[in-house]
Amino acid sequence: MDEFHDPSPLRLRQPFVGIALAAALGIAAADQFPAPLTDLVWWFPCALLLSLIARRTLTTLLFVAAAFFTLHSLRLTQAPEVRLARALGPGPALVHAEGIVSDDPKLSPGPEERSSFPVLLSQLAPASGEPLRDARDAKVLVRWEGSPPAYGDRVRLTATARPPRPARNPAQFDAADWLARQGIRTELAVRSPSDAAILDRRQGHPVLHAARDARDWMLHQLALDLDRDPDVRGTIAGIVLGIAAETPDEVTEQFRRTGTLHLFAVSGLHVGMFVVLAWMLIRPLPLPRGGQMLLLIPLLLFYAAVTGLKASVLRATVMTLVVLGGQMLDRPSRLLNSLAAAGFFLLLCDTHELFAAGFQLSFGVVLSILLLAGPIIRKVRPWLAPDPFVPPPLYSPAQRSYAALGAYLAPALGTSVAAWIGSLPLGLHYFHLASPVAVLSNLVVIPISFAVLAFGLLAIAGAAISPWLAAAYNNANWVACKALLGSIDLFAALPLGWFHVGTPDPIRPDHRLAVLDLGRAQAIVVESGGRTWLLDPGSARDYETITRPFLRSLGADRLDGLLLSHGDARHIGAAGDCVRDFHPRRIGVPSVQDRSGARRAFEARLAESGKGRALLAAGHRLHAIGGTPGIEVLYPPAGLDRRLADDKGLVLRWDLGGVRVLTTADAGVATERALLDAGVDLRADLLVLGRHATDPVGNAAFLDAVRPRAVIASAASFPEEERIPAAWAARLAAAGIPLYRQDRTGAVQVRITRRTVRIDPFLATEIGSEEWTRR
Known part of the structure; x- marks a missing residue:
């Protein structure tokens, strides 16, 4: 905390700060404009010669930038x-x-x-x-x-x-x-x-083998007598050893929402707590202070190896080694300079680290703490201090307690606010998440996590004596961990404690439709009138990696509607997870039953939660509050009896401010013929097609009835029935209808304004974007 009392760390001599910034600029420039080897042959020697001749700070920094430009260019072109x-x-x-x-x-x-x-x-x-x-x-x-x-x-x-x-x-x-x-x-x-x-x-490498063996042994000891509580077992493993894979997804999500997920990434907090605990054990040894610090170094390095040598732990380890080295040489180090030195050495080892989210978050948060915590603490401290005109010897018991509480809260609150400010831009960029509650949650959970780490290390040490001793410490840790998880759940439930923030769209459309490419399925997201609807979340894997991140990027915390097209696990396998994450106000499923295990599992999960759903059949109309989007169910008719789920899927027509979009799920010839025979008005501006399990889709009569201005079609290279026939694609081209085949375009987004409709493929293809003026 000494640096928090300085006017500003930037006013002190910090030689590594400029060097680290020059290195980062050189890497960033090379990443955008990598130089070929023929250019580097003369570029780098010229920079070296200039720095030797001029011998100025600026030329030295230019040389560092040139050196890292060269190093990163070589990584990009010659590795x-x-x-x-x-x-x-x-x-x-x-x-x-x-x-x-x-x-x-x-x-x-x-x-x-x-x-x-x-x-x-x-x-x-x-x-x-x-x-x-x-x-x-x-x-x-x-x-x-x-x-x-x-x-x-x-x-x-x-x-x-x-x-x-x-x-x-x-x-x-x-x-x-x-x-x-x-x-x-x-x-x-x-x-x-x-x-x-x-x-x-x-x-x-023998050292890494030893570290992994030690980690596996430690993980086993930390799980003794905790077999029946996976949440606690996973949380302890995450905090003590940084093994996030042991933590259930639901628990991880709660930590993410409350801004405390950093507890699972071994960082300066963990290294600092480890050093404090290790120092408590080393301090009584009959060794000089320098010898005690020297003994601390291999313990610190081994802990870094056991916890995975990630960017956050390497940054904290290098900073701690610099500080310890300065203490041993009676040369106190400055934290900002130590942070810059850690960044410089990590970039020297791997220039790609500059672009890693973990590297940016780790260094960004610590930099924010070093620059902002001091001023914030100085502003907050008077609010939490007793009357300055009362001498401390005359404090009443209540005033003494208030003074002690303020002495803890002022630096803790200042550090927490500074860390949140530092993490906010990166959190919005990578996760589209803002967690104001993190300012409060970290004040509570960090002391508890210190207890979790302490009991965990004691359990590991006790296991060397007796498994019973390790189990005893684990049971004590169970109490601390339950308190931690309870606190996290409490903070996650606070109103406006966390929320997702969408990425701004420069076009600012009135309505937007996104057809996400799930390989052999589609997830369709519709934004209209400030409301968000989802047709099919996809399989569990696709939902986790594609659908949910996209919804988060829109700033969606709740869906206005979730519709399931038909009983295909590739389309609706994650429906239960979607309901858990986005709490849709309305849920609609086809009224006809099918043999799909995914649908039965969803219905059972829905019944357990007490949520209802609407059974949809031809003739139903769905209108969101305010009337937009308008959704018309064209198929299936009530009581339909077909063998394949693809033949019983929802065919919907969406009205997005006057632009009509027809979505057919995986409908084939049988569905198209039934719609034509029923005389249904199928006209639409945009047609979104899936692929039937056995039948062709989009026959000529059906296309003539729809008369689309563009077609978006699901496609995959395997199996054969998922491919788009060349003759069918040629027929569309001859009719002048743009075909966005998703095996080439990936996702397709449609943006609708008052004047235009614009279609944009995610991947660069031969068809490109399409825009037309609304009639």
């Missing part, structure tokens, strides 16, 4: 993974590969044994060719079938090599970009367990 991707090309290729697993496998949900993990290659060869020279030391992502290997295992496999698939929807996590930042530009997909084998075990 092994880049050369390998260049050699393999864009298309899929069958290859034989061998290498060492460089991180823990991530298991895929589902009954099948599937996993993915990075592999550092020792060799890779096309199925009909010689080993590629550029493959050695390149890192690839392996998608494995069967029982997964472990970190350090040497594996041999035959797989299909291809570039990672980019995001196909707005707000979707871009795995391809994230993998590129991790040094991975190629995926190897193993077709069957027989195509892969583990050749040898434990070939990784």
Whole structure:
């Protein structure tokens, strides 16, 4: 807290601040305009020569920027993974590969044994060719079938090599970009367990093997006698070891909403608490102060290795090492300079860290605390102090208690407010989430989390003596953890404690329709009159990675309506999760029953929650409050009896301010013929088609009846029935009807203003955007 009393940390000499900023600017410039190797050959020596001749602060900073520009350009153009991707090309290729697993496998949900993990290659060869020279030391992502290997295992496999698939929807996590930042530009997909084998075990770095063994042992000790409470067990694992995967999704979401998810990312808070607890154990030892601090360093490094060596823990570890080094040399360090030094060394090790959300959040929050906490504390402290004209010896017991409370609250509140200010812009950018309640929640949960960490470390230490001792500490930790979870639930329930903020749309449409690409399904989001409706949330996986993030990017905390088209798990598998997350005011399902397990599971879950739903049939009209959007149910008729769920799906016509949109789910020839035979008015400006399981869709008579100005059609390369027939696409082209086929466009967004209708594909394709003036 010493720096909080300084007028400003920026007025002190902080040499690493300028150096770190220059490094960041050089990396950012190279990321936008990477220089080829031929330019770097003369660019970098010129910058070095200039810095040696001038010897000024500015030229030194220019040299640092040039050095990091060069380093990042080389990473982008000459790294092994880049050369390998260049050699393999864009298309899929069958290859034989061998290498060492460089991180823990991530298991895929589902009954099948599937996993993915990075592999550092020792060799890779096309199925009909010689080993590629550029493959050695390149890192690839392996998608494995069967029982997964472990970190350090040497594996041999035959797989299909291809570039990672980019995001196909707005707000979707871009795995391809994230993998590129991790040094991975190629995926190897193993077709069957027989195509892969583990050749040898434990070939990784010995220190990392020891850290993983220690982490697994610690995780087991922390779970003793807590088998029946997964929420508590997962929370303890997350806070003590930073293993968020052990924490249930519902608990993680509550921490995210209250701005306390940082407790699961081992950071300065955890490292600081660990150092305090370790120092309490080391302090009584009969060693000089320098020796005690020297003993603290390997403990700190081992804790960093056990908790995963992520950006937040590395930042905190480097800062702590700088501070400890200064104390040992009687040269007190300045925290802002230490923060800049930590950033500089991390960027020196990996320039891609600058673009990682964890790096930005970690450094952004700490920087905000260092710059803003002091002024805030000085403003808050007088409000929480007793009467300044009363001498402390004359304080009454109540005044002494108030003074003690104020002495804690002033720095805690100032730090909490500063941290929230620092995290707010990044939270809005990455998660579209604002959590004002974080200012209060952190005042309560951080002291409790200190107790959770302390009991956790005591349980680990006690396990070395007796499992019973570890279990005793775990039961004490159960109480602390329950208090923590109860506090989180309380803060999450506060009105306006958290809310999502949408990304501004520069067009500012009156109505917007988004057809999200789920591969073999669609999720359709309609915004109209300030209300948000969703037709089909998708499967559980698609909902988590595509539909929910998109709704959050709109600022949606609650849906005005949720409609389920038909009983297909790819379309409605996540309906229950959607109701839990967005509490729709109205829920509509087809009135006809089907044999879908996904629909039965949803109906049962809905009944347990006491929520109702409307049974929709042809002739029903749905109107939101205010009359927009208007939704007309055209199909199925009540009492329809068909075998396939695709033939019993909802066909809806949406009225969006006079622009009519017809959505047909996965309807096929039978549904289209039934609509035509019934003489239903099918005219619409926009037609959104799915794919039937067996039948073709969009026959000529149906298209003539609809007369769309554009068609958005679901499509996938596999299986055959999900593909769009070339003849059908040619017929639309001949009629002058733009076809947005989602195997090429990804998601498609339609923005409607008073004058125009604009259609934008998410991916760049040959068709491009389309705009027409409203009639």
